[in-house]
Amino acid sequence: MNRAAVAIFLALVCSGCPKRLDFGPRGRITQAEELFRLTREAQDVTATLQGDGKLRIESPQGTGTVSVFLAASRPGLLRVEMFDFFNRPIAVLVTDGQRFGLLQFQENKFYQGPATPQNLSRFLPLALPSEELVSVMLGRVPFIPTERMTLGVDEKEALYVLTLVRGDVSQVLHIHPRHLRVVRSEVQGVRAYSLEYGRFEPQGDAVFPHQVTLRAASADTSLGLRYTDVTLNGAPDLTLFDLSAPEGVPVVEVDEGGQALPPVALPPAAPGS
Template identity: 45%
Template sequence: MNRHLTVGVVWLSSLVLLACPHRADFGKDGAPRSAEDLLDRVNIAEAQVISIEGDSKITVESAQGKGSTSMFVSVLHPSRLRLEVLDFFGRPQGALVTDGETCALHDAQHARFFRGPASPANLGRLLPVAIPPAELVALMLGRAPRIPQESLEMRFDEDTQLLVLVLKRGPVTQTLHVHPPEYRVVKSHVEGIAAYDVTFEGIQDIGRLNYPRRVVLVSEAGQTRAQLDYKDVTVNQTPDLTTFELEVPPNVPELQVDERGLLLDGGVP
């Protein structure tokens, strides 16, 4: 065969291969048959992971600036949580625990200890955004909190090769971008109410399980972006429940606060 003809055939073949879209892998059960089927698969995928414990890094960007710190995390579905913010030398600067109903916070930098309801305001003393504990735990376990939908729609995005699930309730719409065949949500966007966007990145397999190594939350209203990167963690090893308890350190005053974060005695925390 003529050399130039051979080169031309190879070149044309390459163009054909590049032009052929990559077919999505929908797994052993094939493509979802309906929006309800897709939502069921997402629920099953997210239910795989019930606990994560270990070292992480949190990076926050806000109107006040940008910074990052190391953080020990212990998360247990549905609403148990322990966070320890560490300094450069690994010394605790703050600790927060909650069982979903009550929470305790030790502010080591200012030698104060708060105890009260597990409200968004009280959790927000340590965190860059104010979120209910069960919702925060869900996010940290790689689950996208969802609106209570009245209707569902599904489509396939050829460009991203992702399934798109749209949940609607009145004027509120939530759009979930789902990656097959894991059926993990990789992005959630809500319109119609003040809310936050979340992305899940770096999906990692552990045996038959998988979970995102990075969780990014963006609050346009609060002008805040928080990124959690898991470093050395264990998955689905049930932690000791005493992990979610926090005792008052010696010589540190204990302050009782209400759900708004205000002192019960009327003082200013």
């Protein structure tokens, strides 16, 4: 058998072999509650983020990839700037968790109003609260309220499998056995989105995922974010979250449902003014 044939044979054999389970210095965790606590602590280490990346959007409205600059700070401060292939600005979204401002360069309009999921979906084709968007971009998985939980191990993928249950709703978490970060999250029993995290790299005292994929099957939509340069847990630059409209750009005030409100009439000028 020549070398090429041997290599192919070994590749086929190894592809069916389970991955090696590396539980790290802590050893194997056998209690679901302990794994949940440690996983939550591991992902809660990251509080702020600033950096560049690539965002791929797939939805019924279209598919494409854009460059992005992001700044996020828990619980709800977020700034996302989008640029096209030629590095021309497309849009800028800013929210403090309560209100939002969206600058659309092509329309030359600045939308502002309550930071509801409907209003944020003007920028991204998914209706999510700002706190959840911030969590996802910080590598954090939102957990469902839990009545009970079970723990298992996926020997083939070499991952813990932690299942959270509340009534008819469950959340299945695939967790890396060494650094205890969620690799995949799927919610069942209710319309929700799934999350996948990858490219975990050491970043200071933490391990941070440089790639995240959010999929909403009910909306046939997915977002894939890949960080190319990112800084974690720095002091947030609060000027990045300024909600003021740019000078000279028409402002459109919208309500909670995203409907434009009529312009506010200015009071008449006083006589002799």
